[in-house]
Amino acid sequence: MDPVSLVISEGAEYFSEVFNLGVEEAFRLIQPPPREEYGDLSFPLLRFLRRSPANQQAVVEAFRGRIWEKGIKFIDIEVTGGFLNIRFEETALAKYVFGLMINGWKPEPIRSREPRIVVVEHTSANPVHPLHMGHARNTSLGDTLARLLAARGHRVNRRFYVDDVGRQAAVAALGFRLLSSRPKEVAARVGRKPDHVVGWVYAVTHTALDAVILKSKLGEAGDDERTMLVRELDKLLSTLARLKEGWPSDLYEAIVSGVGSLTDPEAEVSSIMKRYEEGLEPERSLVREVAGTALDGFRETLSRMGVDFDAWDWESDLVWSGLVAKVIEEARRSPYHIIYKGTSALDIPRIVEELVKPNPEYRAAFKLPRGFEVPPLVLVRSDGTTLYTTRDIAYSIYKFRETGADRVVNVIGADQRLPQLQIRLALLGLGYTREALNMIHYDYEIVRLPGRAMSGRRGEYVTLDEVLDEARQRARVEVEKRNPGADPGWIEETAEKIAVGAVRFAMVQTSASKPIVFNVDKVLDLKENTAPYLQYTHARAHSILEKLGGIDYHNIDYTSASHPDRRRLLITSLRYPYTAAKAADDMAPEDLATYLLRLADMFNSWYQKDSVVRDPSPGARNFKAMLVRLVRDVLASGLRLLGVEPLKRM
């Protein structure tokens, strides 16, 4: 372990013992001071020492002793302004670290002392339309979280929940039934990406369905209601007109007229849903194929994004295997089971009153809104089919059981906060206490189009595919400009890596709680965007080392470290293992992103005024080269955690 990480780890342990707080909390409290002259690391002593001011010096001495024991003696510890400040003597620090590097050490996140099994469920888009920019945020966040946690030493299991049982899949299936040809055949005939084809069929079917239902309402509406309905209908018709454009008109007509000729369209959809849940043919094969076709498209896009899953969990399997029925059965026997509006439900309000409120630990864990009032959670529809929330209860249990997970992280939009909370409360009520307490809803705000949200059922979205393509095109122009005559294959590959990096970074760099209004130019302006900047900085560092050829390890002038810019770069680089570890603990990828940008700024600034290759002194040159290598290795490691490919040339 490098000395900085070692001091931080020791410090966390020591402070946690002395001040009687959790190791993780102490770990988090060790921070870089706001101003450089205070030191390299700081700990807010005053806050704790106020209880016993007498032993301040004793604390410092004891801590110093502990660090010395570990062989780190090039360190200065003092207390100023209530903070314990730590400063490293840079010459010895550099010698120690470069020694590690020469022996093959590379900067990596500090590994957790308590490795856990963690499930990260993310993306889980309905298999009825392509992945759009809203999903891009989910995917980028989820995959980055998974990478971060894995690098921290946890055993991570990535899962995609295939939502094929609900109404949406049934609507898409109805569309294909009206086309009376198989989804894969339609996709092949149209010659577009399979998920885009499914998305179009779904949008046309859904919109046509809504139009038909609206028309029938129009007949029995009063005058006031009528004008509103007419306006609504106009909107649907113009949506249909938009959807018609650019697609084979016979397919369009087949769906629209097909929907129009249904005597009871609502019943048609319900019947597909019901028969699918029961596993009856031909619905069973049809819905599976519709979803499977969309999934083929997902996999293509996800693989471009560098995203992989350990498992694809089909919602229908949970139903067909009897797992959902078992949960419903357990619910029926539970003391919290009630009949609500004539059907089976869980009495969530009573679970809150009787289980959560009296228990401080639960109260903290569930963070109930103040005026929390939700109706009971209905488990089954009157027609016997299940509801999404019910199936998700079963799935939540399944995720823990299947993997032996200590913790399950669900990356799901903030709009689903309430249902997610309901599911956790239901689990608690059913006696799945451990699961309820260790299921985390990692919520993020949605990505909106200017003025409105993206809508799958109206086919109103910007797909991830088109954004990636557009980004690649823009990147290609830049790469060609800078590398005239380069191998076209290499150019294409590089442009793709820049495109993916730009998109992923853009989705992850602002904290998840902020809504993003999607702006193509914002994400794709490679100058303004910061992932290409980081890739560029990495390439720059790499090319210096290449130009240099090799480093003579026996001739390094360590006194070079005292130069302020180099010292700052050394210290900042060595904060990486800690920063990445903290980002993993806090599940805050944006912190890592910010750190990498700062480091790159520092490096580029130094680069401009302090040449490596042309330094006449071999000792200084070798020192700088090692420093460049350290920075490059940090950037490479950090970028990989964010799913951004570090480039050697661009």
Next chain:
RNA sequence: GGGCCCGUAGCUCAGCCAGGAUAGAGCGCCGGCCUCCUAAGCCGGUGGUCGGGGGUUCAAAUCCCCCCGGGCCCGCCA
């Protein structure tokens, strides 16, 4: 009607959860830097009633209360 999230420089955001050390970046705008390690870069300048008002504290962008603005959620949809 109730609840949750967001409001910091012209724009995009960090800092808030765990109150303290002179509020930070990027973009934009203005002015400079490529016979020299990749100018997707660097240097300098410009720019802030931290949405508003109270309160707690030795200390508030940060904690509490009220208000304003924007988004989301309160289904036998997902």
